[in-house]
Amino acid sequence: xxxxxxxxxxxxxxxxxxxxxxxxxxxxxxxxxxxxxxxxxxxxxxxxxxxxxxxxxxxxxxxxxxxxxxxxxxxxxxxxxxxxxxxxxxxxxxxxxxxxxxxxxxxxxxxxxxxxxxxxxxxxxxxxxxxxxxxxxxxxxxxxxxxxxxxxxxxxxxxxxxxxxxxxxxxxxxxxxxxxxxxxxxxxxxxxxxxxxxxxxxxxxxxxxxxxxxxxxxxxxxxxxxxxxxxxxxxxxxxxxxxxxxxxxxxxxxxxxxxxxxxxxxxxxxxxxxxxxxxxxxxxxxxxxxxxxxxxxxxxxxxxxxxxxxxxxxxxxxxxxxxxxxxxxxxxxxxxxxxxxxxxxxxxxxxxxxxxxxxxxxxxxxxxxxxxxxxxxxxxxxxxxxxxxxxxxxxxxxxxxxxxxxxxxxxxxxxxxxxxxxxxxxxxxxx
Amino acid sequence: xxxxxxxxxxxxxxxxxxxxxxxxxxxxxxxxxxxxxxxxxxxxxxxxxxxxxxxxxxxxxxxxxxxxxxxxxxxxxxxxxxxxxxxxxxxxxxxxxxxxxxxxxxxxxxxxxxxxxxxxxxxxxxxxxxxxxxxxxxxxxxxxxxxxxxxxxxxxxxxxxxxxxxxxxxxxxxxxxxxxxx
Numbered sequence: 001x002x003x004x005x006x007x008x009x010x011x012x013x014x015x016x017x018x019x020x021x022x023x024x025x026x027x028x029x030x031x032x033x034x035x036x037x038x039x040x041x042x043x044x045x046x047x048x049x050x051x052x053x054x055x056x057x058x059x060x061x062x063x064x065x066x067x068x069x070x071x072x073x074x075x076x077x078x079x080x081x082x083x084x085x086x087x088x089x090x091x092x093x094x095x096x097x098x099x100x101x102x103x104x105x106x107x108x109x110x111x112x113x114x115x116x117x118x119x120x121x122x123x124x125x126x127x128x129x130x131x132x133x134x135x136x137x138x139x140x141x142x143x144x145x146x147x148x149x150x151x152x153x154x155x156x157x158x159x160x161x162x163x164x165x166x167x168x169x170x171x172x173x174x175x176x177x178x179x180x181x182x183x184x185x186x187x188x189x190x191x192x193x194x195x196x197x198x199x200x201x202x203x204x205x206x207x208x209x210x211x212x213x214x215x216x217x218x219x220x221x222x223x224x225x226x227x228x229x230x231x232x233x234x235x236x237x238x239x240x241x242x243x244x245x246x247x248x249x250x251x252x253x254x255x256x257x258x259x260x261x262x263x264x265x266x267x268x269x270x271x272x273x274x275x276x277x278x279x280x281x282x283x284x285x286x287x288x289x290x291x292x293x294x295x296x297x298x299x300x301x302x303x304x305x306x307x308x309x310x311x312x313x314x315x316x317x318x319x320x321x322x323x324x325x326x327x328x329x330x331x332x333x334x335x336x337x338x339x340x341x342x343x344x345x346x347x348x349x350x351x352x353x354x355x356x357x358x359x360x361x362x363x364x365x366x367x368x369x370x371x372x373x374x375x376x377x378x379x380x381x382x383x384x385x386x387x388x389x390x391x392x393x394x395x396x397x398x399x400x401x402x403x404x405x406x407x408x409x410x411x412x413x414x415x416x417x418x419x420x421x422x423x424x425x426x427x428x429x430x431x
Numbered sequence: 432x433x434x435x436x437x438x439x440x441x442x443x444x445x446x447x448x449x450x451x452x453x454x455x456x457x458x459x460x461x462x463x464x465x466x467x468x469x470x471x472x473x474x475x476x477x478x479x480x481x482x483x484x485x486x487x488x489x490x491x492x493x494x495x496x497x498x499x500x501x502x503x504x505x506x507x508x509x510x511x512x513x514x515x516x517x518x519x520x521x522x523x524x525x526x527x528x529x530x531x532x533x534x535x536x537x538x539x540x541x542x543x544x545x546x547x548x549x550x551x552x553x554x555x556x557x558x559x560x561x562x563x564x565x566x567x568x569x570x571x572x573x574x575x576x577x578x579x580x581x582x583x584x585x586x587x588x589x590x591x592x593x594x595x596x597x598x599x600x601x602x603x604x605x606x607x608x609x610x611x612x613x
Contacts, residue, residue: 100569122567123592146566146601175592175600176582199540199585199595223583238584263584270581320492352494355576 085116087132087159088428090389094128095403096120096423099177105421109393109405112415116162119155123175125183126426127192129208133159136208138173138183138194154183154192154206170204170213172196174223178330178424180271181224184233187276193225193233203233205247217252219245224270226281228295234281236270238263242299260301261285266318269327269354273335273342282335282342282366286354287316288327290342290364307344310364311371318351328356329382331424334394336386340366343394345384346374357382357398375411379404385425397422494577497547505607508573512557512607515544515579517589521562521604523571529608531562537606538563539596542589545578545613554613563594565603 085106092115094104103117104126118135120126125138135157143149152172156165174182174197182195185208192206201222205214222237232247240259245252261268268291272283283291289304306315308325316326327333329345336343345358357380363373381396381404393414394406403420406413500511505528506520512528513520525532541560548555580587594600 100567140600142599142601147564147599150600174582175594175602176588176590178590179582182582197582197585197591201585221583223585224581236581236583264578264580264587267580267584270583320494350495352496352577352579354579355574 082161083116084160085162088128090428091387091393092428093385093387093393093395094118094126094426095383095395095397095421096126096425097421098401098423099123101421104423104426107403107405107417107420109387109389109395109414112405112417114417114420118157118162123177125179125194126424127183127185128426128428129159130185130187130189130429132428134165134208135159135162136183136185136192138192140173140175154194156208156211166211168206168211168213170194170206171216172198173204178271179224180331180424180426181226184225184227186227187229191227193227195219195223195225197223203245217245217247219243219254224272226272226274226295228297228299229279231295231297234293234295234299236263236268236272236283242293242301244297244299246297255298257299257301260291261289261304269332271331271333273333275335275337277337282333284327284333284344286326286351287318288325289316290366290369292366305369307362307364307371310369311362311374316351321350323348323350325360325362326351326353326356328354329358329384330355331383331385334384334386335366336392337388338390341372341386342366343384343386345381345396347380355382356380358384358396361394361396373411375406377404377406383422383425385427387427388429395425395427397425493547496575496577497549500547500549502548502550506571508571508575510607511548512544512546512555512609513573514546514575514577515542515557515587515589516559516605516607517574517576517579518561518572518602518605519568520571520573521568521606524562524568524604526562526604526606529560529606531606532565532568532604534565535562535603536564536597536599537561538594541593541608542586542591543610544589544607556610556613558608558610559589559593560606560608561593562603562606563597564599564601567602568604570604 091108091110092106094106096104102121104120105117106115108115120137121139127136137155139155140152152170154168158165173194184193190209192208194204196202196204201219202216203219204216207214219235222235222243224236225233228234232245234242234244237243240261240263241256243254243256245254266285266287268283268285272281274281279295281293288307290307291304292302294300309315313325316324325346326349327344328347333342333344342364344362346360346362347356347358349356358377361375361377362371365372379398379402381398384396387393392408394408397403399422401419401422403417404413405415496514500509502511506522521532522528531537538561541558544557545554546557579589582588585591592602594602
């Protein structure tokens, strides 16, 4: 039991990680050298209780000492209440906690704090209302856990109290993890498009204003969608084209661009990035080719350039036995839209190592086709996102569920968040 | 609606691989070698420039996975047939390399891989059939990606839950069924 005269020392010792962090639930926040560990399991309850008793004892001893400051601990009777959020902020990110957890955690990159969770059961897709009022979750569950009647629906959650507003039933959806572009929202927030595969490919059109399923439209041989304002959706196809599905008229129509990539020899990653202000998508292939397409009824696709050559190293090759820098991971790149900077997860390896975790993040300036910075990164990340703040934060995660947040102004680590998740990372729009 | 025909798909995939490798591949490599030989001596540093026009899918074109693959332990991610598997190995969940664990149901359709058997150096077509209808086994999780593509080529993508045509689409684990020589 510490003496009352040692209370500053006691406070310091509480701030240091004396509680062992062996528990898988211990959440560690780190900034620079300081570490705070909050235990969250039964196993840690007793260790924590010991500290509480020690603390209580210290206060008891302190309270007997003369001329001390008034105690700060509230002793007023209390009521249970519930926290609320603001609508999503540009400094926030949402990380799917993985295949076996049922939620996406919301973190603020400025404070490093966990703010709450959006319910995202296994293999669901999260999308944000462009106006920031709702979170939409495209889900599949069975009536009796792993059996019974299959149910596919889009759940609507209020972004402030996170309460369920509605479930919108629909005919089906593809069950796959790690994809950004299987559930997309039109920029005006009025329609949701859910990719379905049965295994024939189609799109479910959801009216998000009326909260009603509208129709299913076939999209043969294509997947990975982007909403095209006033038109419908565009999607990547197995013949190497970009298909555009016109949904605005009475009859839906599919047109296809000329093939511009090989879907089996040098595929374009499903998780392309969307820039609404420029009405463009930015695409990346396994060998490191960067393509952009300006969206519309007839999309215009740029000639590709090599990401590696943009960094002054040889272009990536699809040939065997070539060791080089390659892009990889699950969510392989992140676009800071206002500045046109693309951040790509890169690793040394050979072709067909496209799921490997990264050793470096390359910052590509899309306007000049130059890699302006290469950053060594810890944790072999397979997921990356960048907040759309004016002073952006880079967020990345590897398989061990540790999330790193880097301040791009300084290039330094701002936060290391243990057990945060290893699924898709979503960021809010710029304001 | 398009009906999914596993036989026709298998045939297409086999023909594609067969057609994409031997004769044309050899001609392309021979042509490249003839052009490149005077310019680049046969040194490792020259290999990047001597790449054939098409990716080489032949057994001699070993990937990182194929070079490290083994044939004795099918509960390990580096077992040769697992060159494009993604998920929990059924061999660790009460099943086998082509056997679903008790109570699970094999999916009639699957994604496919072409893996090199280190014993004979030949390529074989592997059907990665998911076992379905039970909750996720979550043991011996592997994620190998030889010749694995994106979901717009679904039959070559290993992230998709392939429990189509089963009573429940709940994913339990994955098997690696040998279909035949590629």
